[in-house]
Every structure is written in C-alpha cells, then in structure tokens.
Amino acid sequence: MSRAADAVPGTASENATRTESGNVTEQAVGSVPAPGTAPDTAPEPVIDQDVVIAADDTDVTEDDSSDRASSRAASTSSVAASILDYRLENGRTYHAYKDGKYSLPNDERENDRLDLQHHLFLLTFNDRLGNAPPNDPHATVGRVLDVGAGTGIWAIDFADEHPESEVLGFDLSANFPEYTPPNVRFEVDDLDEPWIYSQPFDYIHSQMMNGSISDWDVHAKKSFDNLSPGGWVEMNECNIKPECDDGTLKEDSMLLRTVQLVQEVSVKRGRPAMDMKGLKNVLLNAGFVEVRLMQYKWPTNDWPKEQRYKEIGNWSHENAVSGWEGLCMAVLTRGLGWTPTEVIVAMAQCRKELKDRTIHAYYPLYSVYGRKPTEAELAEKSYCPWENTVTLNLARWCLHLVDDLAGGDRSVRNRTAGLIASCCDVAIAGVLFLCDVGSVVYSAKSRKRSFGSPLKKAGTLLAACSSLYL
Template identity: 50%
Template sequence: MSDDNATAPAGTRDDVTPVTAPASHTVADDNNDILAVDAETEDASSITYGSLASSTISVTSSVLGYRLENGRTYHAYKEGSECTNVNEQRRALAAHRANLLTFGAEYLMPNDDREIDRLDLQHNLFIRTFDDRLGTAPPNDPGANVGRVLDVGTGSGSWAIDFGDEHPEAEVIGVDLSAVQVAMVPPNVRFEIDDIEEPWTFSRPFDYIHSRAMTGSIANWRKYIQSCYDNLKPGGYLELNDVDACPVSDDGTLAEDSTLMRAARLCLEAMVALGAPYEEFGRLGAVMREVGFEDVRLQRFRWPTNGWPRDPKYKELGYWNYENLAPNFEAFLMAPLTRALGWTREEVLILAMEVRKDLGNRNIHAYYNMEPQRIITLRTGGREFLVHENILTRSSHYFRKCLLNSPQFVEARTGIIAFDDVDPVALRHYINFAYHQSFFSGPGIPKSHRQPGGCVANLARVYRLCDRFLDAALQRDVGNTLAFVLDHRTPPPPPPGQKAPDLGMWIADYAEGYEMLDSGDGGQQFLREKLLGSFCKHFPLSQFREHSEAVAHHHQFSFELSRRFADMLHAQADTIQRLNRKR
C-alpha cells in the first residue's frame, strides 16, 4: 500500500491568499533504495480507499438506516436508490451510472463495526508511518497553535479525536457520510454528516484541512481541491494522505499475473466504470498549484505487504499493514466488483481468499508504494513528453536504469531525460504502447494481442525502440501484437465512390514498417517475413504490381520510403509468374 501526504502554506494575493498545497509523506531520503529482505518474514499488505461527505444534515432515522448489501452495511445517506434486491440494483445502476444517481463513488466501502475496527487500525498504521505524529503539516508540530480544523472523510473519527486531544485550543470538525463516530469526544471536537462533493456551506474558513484515504471516493479532484482552497484561511494548510492501489516489488517476486495484481486491476476497472477512477496521487500536486496553492511538498513512504523487510521500522509497518488488509480484503472488492462488473458475492469471497495467500507469502517481497507517481519529462527532437515514472520503469529496464541507478542520467532525478537520437514520433508511440500495456483491459483478451492502434508502422517503431532501450519483455509483447495484427488484419474499406481499397496508404504503412524492422536482428527478420506474407495474403501481387506502376511517379506515393520492401514484393511477383509459366 502506498501513502502520499501533501501539505503547503498558503501564499497571498491581494485580499485573498492562496492556500497551502499537499505534500507527500517521506520516511527518509531513501525513496529509491531497495528494501532489504529479512531471512524470516510474515504476512501483510493493504489497499485503502476512503469515503467522504459534505452538505450538512442532522442525524435522523433515514440517515442511520444503512443499506445491507452482500452481508455488509453501507452508507444510506443520499444513496439515490430504493432498490430492494440485486437485480433491481443492477438495473438502476445501468440506467443511472452516468450521473452516479444510484451508487456514488462515495459508497464503495462498508460502514459496519468490522470496517470501523479496520479504520482504527489503519489510523495507528499512519501514526507509526509518520513517527508518532498525526500528520506532516506544520499544524502537527509540537507546540503548534491551531484554530479551526476540518477532517474530511473522518471515518471512525480517531484522527479528529486525537488531534483535538493534542490541541485543546483548536476547534475540530470531522465530516463523513456515516454517523459511526463514538459519542464520547473532547469538548472541542464535533462530527457532521456531509457530502463534500456538493457545495461546501461552512460558515467560517479553516486553518488546516486534513484529508486521508480519499482516492477512489472523489469523482472530481479539481473541484474537491478547489473547495479546500476556498475554505482555507490565508496561510492555511491542506494535507492529503493517500495510497496506491497496486503493490510493487523491487526483485520481481510479485508477478504481474498474481492474484493480488489481478484483484487490484479489477478494482481499478470497476472504479472507472462507477465514475470515480483511482487518482494517481502524484498528479494532484500539479492540480493544487493550478488552483493556487503554494509551497507544495511531497513526502514518500512504503507499506510492505508483511514483515519481510530487514529494517525494523518497515518490518513493523509490514505487520500492521497485513492486519489492515488481509482480514478485510473482501471489503475493498465487494462493492466495486458486484456493482460495476456483475460479480457475485461468492466470486468476490473466493478472489479475496486467493489474495490472502499472496499477502501471506513470505517469498513475495511486495509493498504498496507510498510515493506519488512522479511525472518525468522526455525530450527529443525539440519535443517534450510528460510520462508517469512508474509506467516507464515498469515497462522498460532501460528507463529504470536511467531513473534509479545510472550516473549517466543524473539529470533524470530532476525529472528530465534527454535523447538526441530518438525520433519524436517513435518515442510517442513507444510511450503510448507502454501506457496501454500497463492498463487492465478486461478478461479474455491476451495481453500481447491488445493494440494501441492498428498501424503496422507504429508497432514496428515501438519494436525498434524496445530493442534500442534493451527491454526484452516489452519488445516481446510488441512483437506478439504485431504478429497478431498481421495475421488478422483486413484490407481497409474502399474510399467513397471507389471499388478498390486505398492501396497507396496500405502499401506505405507496410513499407514503413518493413523499413523500421530492417536491422538484421533474428526477431525482426521473422517479423519482416511475417509482414511480407501478410501483405501478400490480402493483396494479389499482380494487383500490387499494377498499382505500383500506376503511382510510381505520383507525388503522394513513392517507393523511396522503402525501396527494399518494393523490391522484395516485385521479386516475389516474378517468382510466382515463373512458377505459373512452368505449370
């Protein structure tokens, strides 16, 4: 599980001051270090989302009338549905998913006693992560004098209560969709039932807004951050803490096809379908700056899946993280998978049981990356491309080396990698393919057969760059995809008013792809032959010869693009003609 924390002081602008921005948590300056594995480990792991609220109402019987679903209770406030059975719920969901009238993003987690216990445990996990502090923003410093404080998505209310105890001078308000907080609280703490995705109606601004585990619960993060900004005093602070949905491992012991990774991707897919995709937390720093926050800082942490690390602190975090997630994993999956993907309760329970095996496997050295997803700038040929660091490093050993290890690419630590010899078009297609391969695209579609586009030349460019970037795994995927495209490609539809397909564009695409693959490499030789065979399969060579003679001098088509491709096809045509004469 990963946790990001963001805080920053507000600046000034005439009569209104820009408010503080988020910063991610950092345990130390060892964010790129590989965690050492202890000889003896136990189980642990965790993924968390959160539920929020705002649009204050009193605690009435209708608010407390929680909905029972799949053996757990969920928020009923403004649920938007009077459905009494699963079939009615699914019909309503299909009818209203576009505007989230039936199930909002905020209703993904249960609110029963089991979940409250987990939230209390997770609260202690955060405290241990921050070295016995409630947060990393200055209001958490010893002796800090704080005024009004807002805890968004307060859950069990543990954070608000602890902060109120530590700061008796502060007025602390916790907001959530469910009235599940304890009744006995410090006199300076109170709770309200709010829906924060509606216009905020607080009478006075705050000095400090604390928001934790909200990713996956907010449909519009820009709107949410703007609301925080508008409700902070000049010089106030906003602190965001959140976690990654997908765990990672430095040594490859967490396989991409593991049950744990499959469950994470299914959950991400479901959240997209429900209208609240899991936000890549690193992007929010830029959003905060755009809204007006100043001095945005990011701090980073890691939550191991169990006690496998050698370092005592990370070992302890791993133990806590396992208890946070393993007994509760079905809670993270149940609502997203049953509401959005049509899974049954039994199917979710079986998946959660299999996930627990991965979480308890001492040989899987995984952790939830609490780092925000850093944006890397790639420069080449006068063009700049902004890419998420984790997608680059997962899809390319070359980029991982550039970003983490190689002294030759020290500038990469500032977020910039410059290439002088890479075609900008080729790099763009490489990035597109890397992004595409990193996303879950549904069951029944082999990974190697998912294409970012049907263009042969683009795939060939990516294959060539994979060879350039020494990335055998992604190169294999690209090669398989290209072979699949060539096997299943069909001629393009004819232009309006014409019977024959546009051979010019078709041949140009194949010719350019052939040129891209012409490097003498064994795998590329195979794909070149596959490319020729595919072209001949769809177009008689006689038709190609007639077309090539007709357009040989046309300004829109020239075999100068790949003389060798044309020569190979003409040679094949001559061979076929000779064989036909002998017959």
Template identity: 40%
Template sequence: MSGSEAARVALDQDEGISELDDGETTASVRSSILQNREQYGRRYHAYKDGTYHRPNDEAELDRLDIAHALFAIINEDRLHLAPLKPEPGRVLDLGAGTGAWAIEFAEAYPSAVVVGVDISPTMSEFVPPNVQFEIDDVEDQWTYSKQADYIHCRYMVGSISDWPKLMRQCYDNLNPGGWVEFQDFDINYYSQDGSLTEKHAFRRWLVLCMEAAGKVGRTLRVGMHLEQWVRDAGFTNVQVFKVPVPIGPWAKGQRMKRMGLFNWTQIFEGLQAVSLRLFLNVLGWTQPELESLLVEVRKDMKNKEIHSLYDV
C-alpha cells in the same frame, strides 16, 4: 503525499464548535442520514447510497482503526506533517471515518476547534469538547460560515469522483497562511525484486478493482496525482513526501516491519469489504466467483516469497 521516486526498501532475510460552523448555513441532520442498509451480508450507509463502496459495519470500523495506526507508523507518530502553529485555530478533517485522528488532534491541541466530516455515521460519540462530527458529502458545495486554518484529508482513495473540485473547495475555504494536508495511497502494488507479477491473483484482483473503480468515476491511484491537483488549485509552498509501504513484515528494520504488518492486516481484513460492491454491482460477478478469487488472493498475501509494497 505523493511526489518523487520512493526509496528502495531493503528485504530482511531473517470550545464551541460554533466558531467554525454557526449552524445557520448547515442543513440539519435528518433521520434518513443516520440510516443504514444491509447488502451481501455487510452493513452500508444509506445516505447517498452507492457513493462509497465500502461497508460501515464493526469489522470495517476495526479495519479503519488499524489503518489509523498504520499512518501513525508511517508518519512516525506525528499527527500532521504541516508546520502548524501551537494554536492551529479552526481545523477541518475530511473523511473522518471513526474520528480517531480528529479526537487525537483535538486532545493534542485543546485550543483548536475541530470538525470532522464523513458521509457515513461511524464516528465515536465520546469526544473532547472541542470536536464536532458532521455527516455530509465533502463533494457537495461547502457551506461553512467561517474559513479553516488547517484542512486534513487522509485515506480517501476510491471515495472522491472529482479531486480537482475538492482541492478548489479546500483552497476557497482556507484562511490566508493556512495549510491543507493530503495523505493518500497510490494503490498500485509492485515488488522491487520481481517477486510479484501480473500472474499473481493479488495483482489480478487489484487490476480488476482499478477497472471497476474507473467505471464508477473513481481512481485508486490518488497518491501519484496529489501534487499536480494541489498546484492546479492554486496552492503554493507545496511540500511532497513519498513513502514506500511494505505489505507484510518482510522489510528490514523494526519500523518497516511494524508498518508492513499493520498494512498487511488492514488490506487482508478488508479484501471482501473493498471487493463486494465493485465486483458484484459494477463488474457483474457472482459472489461465489468473487470468493473463489479472494481465496487465491489470500494465498498470495500469505506467501512469504512475495515482497509486495505500494507508495503513500
């Protein structure tokens, strides 16, 4: 989601998978794809090592499940915003993560055929019969034998090097009349009351993350570009929604408080996971230097006088 100016946030003073993929055009999963490696005390996937900078250990998978719950709050418990038919047909979930969304969608639409794709082998083994997970890089050339009716792509910020190419692949692999839905962050923390400044460690850390991501060909400001990328790929009937998401439970209203709390938690718990490879491998920092910065970042995040947020 991206688009027009976000609203102001008020501060609270108080069957068969073969239908989609017949297996003839998809490479078989090799044992190497399922391997992992240890680095900096965290576990990372070994397939195309380095293309995804976050770990895939249990702590990170727990954080991804929190992020899934966050999107449920943002979307008011809707699994999709696209106006899908009661029987959606063939569905492709890009960047499936733990598989939570794909599983919930498959349960809600038992006639659908759902394929979740991720570069890391982190999906659940216990899935509905109409779900299949594949380990693959969505930036490679797609080889699906049949088109999809709905493509879902969420929270891929920092993971894609060529977004326009990904959009074109979606366009080329979508049936006429089908829908593609992108939901992602514009990770540019700000405050509407001036309480978050460039002097804060939270902002300094983010700017450094942006710098490191840029050096490896990634952007953290995906949300602000989604609409143009989608239109450039040839899609029509483009609908854009923009939601300001608080970081912390400081905003008015029960929904906004829950949104802020879940968002704060997934960011706070993921600080090290996001930072390690970006700072140590890309920026050349030492691990003690990074941990020292993160101590200050955590202090800022716990400061109730800072009312930070960003847009989705």
C-alpha cells in the same frame, strides 16, 4: 466525503532534496516563505522515498494481535434516522446516505480496520498526525476540518493535542463516537456538495480518499476557497496497486488482476482510483504554494529485514487483507456481476499472496501538503497561481524575451506581467500573450523597426482583448 477506498496508483518518486537516516526525501515547491518558522524541536517526518527495502530471509513469526475494539454510538443525537438506515449486502453493511458513492462497508469490522489504519499512519509518520506544519510541536491552530472523518479517531486525537482548536469532521456514514472532546463535532455530509461554512479553516486534512472523489481538481479548489489566507491543506493517499522492486510480484497474480478490475469499475462509476503522486500538481494548480510531496512504502507483510519496515508491514498486512476484501465484495458484485462466492474464492488467493513473504511487494503512500498564500501575497501583482508549472516557466521565458526586445522598457514588461497575474483563464492568457510576442517579432523582422513602439501597441491591444474574456 466518506472514508475512501485504500487506494491510488503511483510509482516514481519526486525530486528529493532532504534525507533522513539515510532514507530520504521531500520536494518543496513555491518561492513564498512560510509565515513563521517551525520550532527547532519539531521532529522530522520519516520518509521512505527511493529506499529499497531489504527482505528478511528468516521464518515468518506471528505478531500478538492488539485488542483495538472500542464502543461507538450509532450517531450523534442530531442525525436524522433516515441517514442511519444502512444497507445490508452480502453480510456487510454500507452507508445509505448517497448510496453507492463509497464502496467500503461501514460496519464494526470496518470501523476496527479504520482505527488500525490510523495507528499505521502514526507508525509511518513517526508518531505525528500529519506532516503539515499544524502538526508540529507547540503549533497553534484555529479551525480544523477533517474530510472523510471515518470513525473520528484522527479528529479526536488532533483535538486532544490542540485544545485551542475547533475541529469539525464530516463523513457519509455516522460512525462517530458517542463521547468526544468538547472542541470536536461531527456531521454527516457529502464532500461533492457545496461547502458552506460560516468561517474559513486554518487546516484541512484528509486521508485515504482515493476512489471516493470524482474530481481532485475541484476538491483542491474547494479546500483552497475554504482556507484562511496562510492556512494549510494536507492529503495522505495510498495507491491501490502494490509495487515491487525485485520482480517477485508477478503480473498474473490474483492481487494485481483484481486491482485491474477494481480500477476499471472505479472509472465507470466516476470515482477513479488515481495516481496520487499527481496530487502535487493538483495543489499547485489550485493556487497553493510551499507544496511538498513525500513518498512512503507500506510492505504487504513482515517480509522486510529492517525492524521499522517489518512492524509497518505487519500492520499494513492486516489493513490490506481486511480492506481489500470489503472493497472487492461491493465493487465486483455491483460492477461486474460476480457472485459473493466468486469474490470469496478470489479473496482467498489474494490473502495467500499478501501473506507470502517471498513476494516483496509494498503499497506506495503519498503525503502532500501546501499553504494558501497570505492576503499580502495574493495582492501582489507578481503572484501567479500557476507558479512552478509549465505555464509559469513559459510566461517567464516570454517576459525575458520581451525585456530583450523592448530594450529595458519596464512599463511593457509590467503590463504583460500584470495581465498574466490577473487572468483567470491560463489558456486565454497564454494564447493572447504569445500573439503579442509573435506580432512584435514579425514587426521587427519585416519592417526593420525598433521594438519599443510595436511592443507598447501590442501590449495595449493585448490588454483590451483580454478584457473581453475576463
């Protein structure tokens, strides 16, 4: 789908286990080992999770602006003219294909911002194009899909770094470059439509799609279904709502007030600005393993004392000011009936707050990636797509109970485990299995009989009942 609104709410950090430079963390989920190991020379991503950024009390200094303008073609030669018939509104242009699905403009100003945002990601990820293993040095990657490719800058950079790869990028707007590496191609498409590809991908990447996706569970399932076994998915998303660790960002600020309005409109239009911290569970529920979630912070300006955050803050400020104005102009005029003048006045106050170095705010950024199990892992009866979720923990507890009651009868346990692993509807499996355990406990207490026989009968009945639902 189209490039997404720069947003997503999120707050607390995940359980961290790895630190770097005193900063750090990441959470790993999943018990299946990766096929192959990353090179010893692979640089570790810099992670800001749980770091309280120190404010710089010195005066503000202006950075020299960078000339990031670049020539772009209106489209590839194969794109239909109707797709290029953009909508002009309040001095900005918006995509016409599937009009209204994406609220940010697609004009040259927005394209420059997207390229600037790409550089901001590189600063944040320590000069890496992503955190998933396909971005490790010397990694060999086959087919790659870039969802919401925007100007195509990420896809082109990845293709340059991986000449062995075949990279496909798609977006709602045809703002792709005229000249690209031979191993890159672009398409105009809508991610809400069925994904029909002749071959699966080894790596699916997306960033800043928050506010453009109606159902993240469906999106994750599409990614899972279109990956080769052992392939990786990565999603990098930023919260629309800035946060603050020292209370200097007031709840009555114009910035937070407009955030609240944009969130309300996004819910009404069916593409809510979500809390992207929840992406970890989205990937787990879709069946991914080795899921990792990392949190970063994008300061609203150069208020931090440390040089790394100060530089990120400068780029983040430019990204936020331009992006927020473009988003609000469409959302507030279309969704709430504001006049362009009213939006301009509100944006002037937002720019003032974003520039204020006494307000120590930042945008939480979440990077999450996971691996699709290999064919061997998928074939194992013990594999469960809900691993490390509450469901699996409950199932494990029940299996332990069955072991105790059955007196070590492994056939009963294996039958129960097989049912859970093969059941597509976790709710049905849970209910049926709990009924099985309940009947065993009841039989044991009321009849004072051994547990083996009723367990075997309950297991047989459970398997028969489940076949009616599967």
